Amino acid sequence: MMPTRGAPQIFVLKEGTRRERGKGAQFNNIAAAKAVADAVRSTLGPRGMDKMLVDSLGDVVITNDGVTILKEIDIEHPAAKMLVEVAKTQDEEAGDGTTTAVILAGELLKKAEDLIDQNIHPTVIASGYRLASEKAREILEKIATKISIKDTDILKKVAMTSMSSKAASGHRSLLSDISVKAVSTVAEQRADGSYFVDDDNIQIVKKQGGSIADTELVDGIIVDKERVHPGMPAQVDNAKIALVDAALEVKKTEIDAKIEITDPTQLQAFLTEEEDMLKRMVETVKKSGATLLFSQKGIDDLAQHYLAKNGIYAVRRVKKSDMEKLAKATGGRIITNLDDLTAKELGHADLVEERKVGPDELTFVTGCKSAHAISILIRGGTEHVVDEVERIVHDALRVVSAGVEDGKALPGGGAAEIELSLGLKDYGASVGGREQLAIEAFANALDVIPRTLGENAGLDPINVLIKLRSEHGKKSGKNMGVNVLTGEPQDMLKANIIEPLRVKTQALQSATEVASMILRIDDVIASRKTPTPPPGAGGHEHGGMGGMPPGMGM
Ligand code: ADP
């Protein structure tokens, strides 16, 4: 507002504070968010390209995972950062669909820009988007197919779909099989019949060497340690397992104590006493009935020797997290004082054995008391491959878990988005008014998924869309998505391209939330920097817009 003549002009903000308001602020934010979406667009789908990310030290990450890319690149613009958060949320909540969520958010904002140009108020757009998103969830629930934990074939396809754009595609079948079996093993049923999956029960162990094809599912726990003494049995059937968080060592004195020995019998007595203590420790283990010992601490050489003599397989310096897994899996209790060790505290496993994996020996604890203990041993030629396979398996476990927990899946390849888009247009017409325009914009924004899938496959995106829409107009067409090889519509369920419901609902929800949030901002003011400059640093506080560089920062 212009100050009226004569009235003093009042400055609330410090002179020189950067501030942007109205459409200027909106368009700037939208442009930044779109730039983020554009940055990951080309990676979407089975024919998406990879990105090579190079940091200042020259380290390279090659990936096509939306969230990994956005986590790695340096983004400064506040609105752009909000989009990165969307990818992170998507990753946490659904484990897949990160690129989709970000592209959708970008497209929702792009469509909103057109509406703002037509003088539709951003709050109207935001409210239309919210209505559309609620309706979308309803429609998705309706068009989803039911799946159960017993449908291992379908679950496997869900896993395969999540891997389709990733490297290691030659091993998709094996890795999917493993993922589905792992999830089915740890899934627990609730009283109402639904399932929940605790990923923590699936242990992932990486061992470089061999090939991806050597990756295997192990029914139990893998401890990345060998037995301490070659004289011990390499294999123990029907193992009774002691878990101790105590050292089988004679306590060394803290300070450098000097023991003065004046004649040979004294030396003998001293040594014998130490020996006796260690012997007694091993005796305690043996008396409990244990045939296996996992110690979180050390085991003295002499104790190792006695343990071996007694046929007890022992492992030392086991990680705390492994000890906890062992306790859970074998039903044993971790004791901190060796004297407390009795038969009652022992865990059980059908077989414990040492196996050579690559250059190392590992201890495999299989046939555990708990039916919910399972491990995946990931193999691969190089460290990069092993890490990549871990990421792939991680995603597969998440989508299969989502499928098992929700019991619902959707056709991929843009099929769900097209069906949704058509449904929302009908819905918009029933709402009417200005919000109808926003709902229609939302419906049109969804086209970005099939369009981009086509584009990335080198197809004509307009053709892809026209053909898909026409198929979805037919009664039997709701599962038609894009075949990225031919560009022709194809039934995605028949083509085995299936995604869990949660991936789509979560992507829509977070995309809508962030778009609305960005739309409602009409004033961007540089806020005061919170950290005060160190004394003597000159304390210049002027101008600089905290965390907001000029331009879009990308
Ligand atoms: P996101 O990070 O969103 O999961 P992806 O690169 O994994 O991105 O691509 C996912 C999209 O690719 C989904 O829409 C999915 O349905 C689609 N898709 C996956 N495999 C195929 C396929 N074989 N043919 C067509 N679309 C596919």
Ligand code: MG
């Ligand atoms: Mg994916």
